[in-house]
Amino acid sequence: MKKSSLITTIAFAFIMLLTTNINAQKFPDLDKSPMDAASHPNDYKVSNKVAKIVYGRPQLNGRSLDKLAPNGKQWRLGANEAAEISFYKDVTFGGQKIKAGTYTMSAIPGKTEWTLILSSDLNVWGSYFYNEANDVARIKAKATMADESLEAFSIVFDKDGTMHMGWDKVRVSVPMM
Template sequence: MKKSSLITSVAFTFVMLFTTTLSAQEFPSLDKSPMDVASFPSDYKDANKTVKVVYSRPQLNDRLLSKLAPNDKVWRTGANEAVEITFYKDTDFGGNKIQAGTYSLATIPGDKEWIVIINKDLNTWGSYSYKKENDVARVTVPVKMADESLEAFSISFDENATMHMGWDKVRVSVPTSTK
């Protein structure tokens, strides 16, 4: 009886190890547009954030920005899921009062200006289900051209809480304030 119990125990252990090993190897490959976070304050030591943006960073990969983020069309402002922007305090976003909370962020690119949109809809993929009637704010900001090209779409905040977005040589900025 002991020999039979030992064989059963060894067989069970082997099956469990084999099954666990197979399951553990089923990870997806790395995302081509990795997720990133930009926040203000941007210092990681300061956990008391005013605003945080969670977005995915598409790469140019020898493609034209005008094809990836076409002018005059609502763009997801990154890749994959819609960008989420969380305001931890009531905030002035480009002259618009935004209540504390989480929203989606979209843009409408243009040659001379971009429209930056704060929208109530969350948990959406890209801008495919964008609904203008759920906009909380729209801010029109000028486009500035840089000398340096950014391969990956990027969002950052400076020491004045201005949100900067850049891709290729295009740069746009939206001032924010909690005062």
């Protein structure tokens, strides 16, 4: 190897060593409504799940629940992307037979009852692109008021498979078998 080639190679290696990556990926700030998931059974050690829901967790942040999820208007059931629920086997959800599969789930809140909508539309943002023709089921669920307020919208399954949703003082439960 010629002396000039060796010097060029060493110089190039030295420059590369000292150069920072100017094309580094810029990551966005953390989402203010992070994604979460709930499953049944809710034991992380159990891989044979019956159902799992992935949803955004909006916060009240001093705002009124009536403004964030108004009664009588379809709501995406969380924040950002529409909530997606997967049933890994055929189930009875809120008294209706649902085939195994993945669905988006939205809701129409009411003072004493919520209507949950399962749709075959997937990968949609909120409920903005909702198409009623793709409804799989509409489920009525009783809404109650709790004494304690939840700052973040939350979903959990109990050991019997009932899905519980809560935000502020509103609680909605949907049995699953």
